Amino acid sequence: IWQIEIPKISLIATIAEGTTKDILNHYVGHFEKTQKEQGNIGLAAHNRGYEVNYFQNLRLLGKGDEIKYKHNEFEKIYEVEKCRIIKDTDWSYLENTEENMLTLITCVENQPEYRRCIQAIEKEEEIY
Secondary structure, eight states, X not given: OEEEEEXXXXXXXXXEEBOOHHHHTTSEXXXXXXXXXSXXXXXXXXXXXXXXXXXXXXXXXXXXXXXXXXXXXXXXXXXXXXEEEEETTOOGGGSOOXXXXXXXXXXXXXXXXXXXXXXXXXXXXXXX
């Protein structure tokens, strides 16, 4: 099991290794140079114009929205911290971090030189 779930935008999608056009035509893609469980996990998907557009409503996310991420037995909940527009050449958001986070990247509508970048931080487990 490798998947992402974003309740606010009713998204449940399977993740596959890589970000080639073929992968993104069927799955949410995992940036191969990023982590899978600890540190910064980088994911990408189409948002329009393709058969599968998993990130079409990413722009509706805001600070505090939850993202669930599963990789085999590993399962975490992340909370959106930052939503920004970055240059398509800016890969700094995918660098590994001490902090456990998810970085979601997709295109910006009608602006091919930019990308929408959502970063979510691992939510602390509440202890009762």
